Amino acid sequence: xxxxxxxxxxxxCAACVAACPTQVFEPxxxxxxxxxxxxxxxxxxxxxxxxxxxxxxxxxxADASHPPLDVLLASGQLGQVRRDHGWxxxxxxxxxxxxxxxxxxxxxxxxxxxxxxxxQG
Amino acid sequence: MIASVIVRSDVLxxxxxxxxxxxxxxxxxxGARVIVVDKGAMGTSGVTATGGPGHWWVPEDxxxxxxxxxxxxxxxxxxxxxxxxxxxxxxxxxxxxxxAAYYPFGSDGRGGRYVQGVRGPEYMRALRRxxxxxxxxxxxxxxxxELIADGEGRIVGARGIVLATEDAWEIRSGATVLATxxxxxxxxxxxxxxxxxxxxxxxxxxxxxxxxMEFSISYSLSPAWASTRTLPYYAARxxxxxxxxxxxxxxxxxxxxxxxxxxxxxxxxxxxxxSDAPPALHGLLRRIxxxxxxxxxxxxxxxxxxxxxxxxxxxxxxxxxxGIRIVDADCRTEVRGLFAAGxxxxxxxxxxxxxxxxxVNAAWALSSGRIAGVAAARExxxxxxxxxxxxxxxxxxxxxxxxxxxxxxxxxxVAAAGHEVHDxxxxxxxxxxxxxNSLEVLDTHWHTLADHGRAEGRALVELRAAVAMTASARWxxxxxxxxxxxxxxxxxxxxxxxxxxxxxxxLVGGFDQVQTQADGPLAEVAA
Numbered sequence: 269x270x271x272x273x274x275x276x277x278x279x280x281c282a283a284c285v286a287a288c289p290t291q292v293f294e295p296x297x298x299x300x301x302x303x304x305x306x307x308x309x310x311x312x313x314x315x316x317x318x319x320x321x322x323x324x325x326x327x328x329x330a331d332a333s334h335p336p337l338d339v340l341l342a343s344g345q346l347g348q349v350r351r352d353h354g355w356x357x358x359x360x361x362x363x364x365x366x367x368x369x370x371x372x373x374x375x376x377x378x379x380x381x382x383x384x385x386x387x388q389g
Numbered sequence: 390m391i392a393s394v395i396v397r398s399d400v401l402x403x404x405x406x407x408x409x410x411x412x413x414x415x416x417x418x419x420g421a422r423v424i425v426v427d428k429g430a431m432g433t434s435g436v437t438a439t440g441g442p443g444h445w446w447v448p449e450d451x452x453x454x455x456x457x458x459x460x461x462x463x464x465x466x467x468x469x470x471x472x473x474x475x476x477x478x479x480x481x482x483x484x485x486x487x488x489a490a491y492y493p494f495g496s497d498g499r500g501g502r503y504v505q506g507v508r509g510p511e512y513m514r515a516l517r518r519x520x521x522x523x524x525x526x527x528x529x530x531x532x533x534x535e536l537i538a539d540g541e542g543r544i545v546g547a548r549g550i551v552l553a554t555e556d557a558w559e560i561r562s563g564a565t566v567l568a569t570x571x572x573x574x575x576x577x578x579x580x581x582x583x584x585x586x587x588x589x590x591x592x593x594x595x596x597x598x599x600x601x602m603e604f605s606i607s608y609s610l611s612p613a614w615a616s617t618r619t620l621p622y623y624a625a626r627x628x629x630x631x632x633x634x635x636x637x638x639x640x641x642x643x644x645x646x647x648x649x650x651x652x653x654x655x656x657x658x659x660x661x662x663x664s665d666a667p668p669a670l671h672g673l674l675r676r677i678x679x680x681x682x683x684x685x686x687x688x689x690x691x692x693x694x695x696x697x698x699x700x701x702x703x704x705x706x707x708x709x710x711x712g713i714r715i716v717d718a719d720c721r722t723e724v725r726g727l728f729a730a731g732x733x734x735x736x737x738x739x740x741x742x743x744x745x746x747x748x749v750n751a752a753w754a755l756s757s758g759r760i761a762g763v764a765a766a767r768e769x770x771x772x773x774x775x776x777x778x779x780x781x782x783x784x785x786x787x788x789x790x791x792x793x794x795x796x797x798x799x800x801x802x803v804a805a806a807g808h809e810v811h812d813x814x815x816x817x818x819x820x821x822x823x824x825x826n827s828l829e830v831l832d833t834h835w836h837t838l839a840d841h842g843r844a845e846g847r848a849l850v851e852l853r854a855a856v857a858m859t860a861s862a863r864w865x866x867x868x869x870x871x872x873x874x875x876x877x878x879x880x881x882x883x884x885x886x887x888x889x890x891x892x893x894x895x896l897v898g899g900f901d902q903v904q905t906q907a908d909g910p911l912a913e914v915a916a
Contacts, residue, residue: 289405289429289438290582291530291552309582310615312680313433316510327687329577329615345687352679353510354493364495364511366676368503369669370620371443373677376667377623381639384626384665 269308270325271334274346275299277322287317305332316355321347398424398526399769400762401546401562403533403588406435407442407751408731409568410516411484411758412765416566417523421766424560425525426549428532428569428850429583432517435570436707436732438509439580441618441678442751444485446505447478454478461749465741466877467892468601473738476718477749477756484759491515491522505748508677509580531558532850535784536565536591536727544595544726545780555846561777563769564726566761567592567713571732572861574807576703578609579616584707588733589864590857592713594783597722598898600735600908602711602861603868603879606816607744608647608701609708613658614688616702617681621674621692625661627653628696635659644817644880650701651813660696703811708744709878710736711865714896714908719764720757726768728761730754737894742877786839786860786900787852794843799855802834806855806862818882824870828903831863839900860900868897871905 270292273284278299285293285300289311294303310329315321324334324346334340350356354363400416402409405427417423427434447457458474486504492515497503520527533549537559546561572586589599610625611617627635627650637649653659671693675682685692706712713722713729715738720728731754736745739753782788809815809827838859844852872895874888875881894908 286529287430287433289433289435291429307582309577309580311433311439311580312683313438313510317433325683327615327684331614345683348686349679349683352675352682353508355510357493359493361493362495364493364503364508366673367441367495367506367508368497369673370441370506370677373667373670373673374620374623377620377670378640380624380665380667382641384624385639 269305269310269329269332270302270314270323271332272324272337272340273299273302274322274324274337274341277320279320281319283317283319284314284323288314308332312349315347315349316353318350319356321350395559395561396424397561398422399563399773400424400566400765401426401560401564402566402568402762403547404435404568404570404731404733405429405431405529406568406570406731406754407437407513407516408733408754408758409566410513410520411755412566412568412730412762413520413525414516414523415759415762416766417520417525419763419766421769423525424562425520425527426531426533426547426560427527427529428587430529431520431527432513434583436578436580436584437754438513439680440509440747441506442509442512443506443748444481444755445478445748445752447482449482461739464743465737466743466887468737468741468894470738477739477752480756480759481752484755488515488519491518533587533591534849534853535782535788536595537780537782538595539778539780542596542725544724545778548782550846550850552847552850563772564728564765566728566730566765567733568730568758568761569733571705571707571709571712572858573705573707574703574810574858574862575803576705576807576811577616578702578704578707579618581707584705585854586857586861587854588729589713589861590853591783592722592724592727592729593860593898593900594785595724595727597724597727598714598896599711599864600714600894600896601709601737602706602864602897603872603895604711604742604744604877605706605709605810605865606644606819606878606880607704607708608651609704610650610699611702612684613698613700615684617684618678620678621663621666621670621681622661622699624665624667625663626665628660628662629653629656630658630660644878647701648817651817654700655813658698659700661699662696663693666693701813703807703816705810706861706865707732708746708750710740710742710745711868712736718760720761721764728765730757730761742879744878784853786856787842787844787849790839790841790843792840795841797837797842797852799852802838802855803858805830805834806858810862810865817880819869819880820883821870821873824866827866828863828870831859831866834859835863835900863903864897867903868895868905871895
């Protein structure tokens, strides 16, 4: 679940308010408010929308707690999925150059399981 | 109810996922005025936005295409339609490349672009920008709560709620497309929180029928703490908490794979071991599915070396095939002025009795979206009139209770619908007696909702979602009860064989009395 909004980084641009499909965020005077955490579906898409890397989603879909702020800031996890996606990179940055391998790797995994099962009899 | 905002469009599209976006783009390309209303936000709504659809992709070679259609028709177990299959292959091939100005296509490894598989967040961002560039008006966080019809029963728009203010809206349209996605019964499946069957509910209230709702047993494997994409888990071995390996047929075994996992999970926690996964995945997973990596990294788990608990997340009709029955080649429903596209529509024409998987379903969503969008625009232009005809709301349960309104335990009702559909024992061992028991439970909830349900604003949206999920669960289970055979992903523990007498689609509809009927015989289907 969405767990942390780092106020010192937030510019109150409200991109998260607009992006969240379940309206977890409400507009606020200095920063958006986490108004409906129970509706969070742990999709991380608010993190992609946040150019300031001010949001952190707890990977547990039932847990809205977060590490202490200094730990979180030092973790490198703020903004990690946005950087991994190359979300704000130019379109020729190669951010999807390995994407074609999804299907072959998925099939390879399925073949490994099938072979192993056949060998075990 | 008096709507505070009334606007007018040629085409109204309800929903915000890939089918809705393609419908909007195609309708706008004809010159029609198009409004999209979405419960979430187009770009992040629905299961495509968190997914990564590979589209059914066959080059323009008549031999290859014939072969692809023949193969798929055989898989569809008598319920598919080769003409529809050929059509969606062609539409997908022609139109997916048109998003290039908005989507960063990657390399195909041979100096060209890789087009057929697209990453969800980037894909839905691209479709939104494409729709905006075509002049589509997108109203995010504007859930529809009911359709409205003129005196002759023709759909002339919809009503709903502006979530930010909780005001009511009303939109008049010449034609309306339902593209609200499938229904996952709040299983926790990633991206599916808003997939509550709203379109199915509105369509049946208007007089539409559904088809294929029995083909709704499908699950995806994920860590127990959250649903993710499934790429890393295909080679997994499974263990109980004592370290004993569990006998699980491989993923290719389909139902048997999921059934074995479901049985084990019923007994206790199941741990996945990914040490057999393709070594190349270790470095590439972050490049392909970054969000899946985050689900482990943030818990401090090395997914390739540490065992971790897993569970199955129900996919309802999303990876199933059931939905609104399409009655012609333009994606019309039985109701005048109303079209359906994507997972809201039955995908039996292209998937038959089996899951369309990612590829066929994505091609269907793109193609049925475009087809419905163009046809709706044409119909709107033909029926354009100057005046607002009197119109009435078609919504019943949750909006217009039959008895005294009462505060209901909505979360409990939602949980019951999910339990009766997705409980492992009930779903993997479907039997007549169990299905009847489930229907009895859900009938009680249905009558409570219809008799006493009433709410306003945001609470109304959630109440209507509960109504839609309860109704959808009853349609799924009633169809499963009346298809007294095993076919495709509808597996009955008490009738384990296919019966040629059931080589027909099964229609379902109704509220107080849910009723099924066999559809007419299909045209000659390729062997």
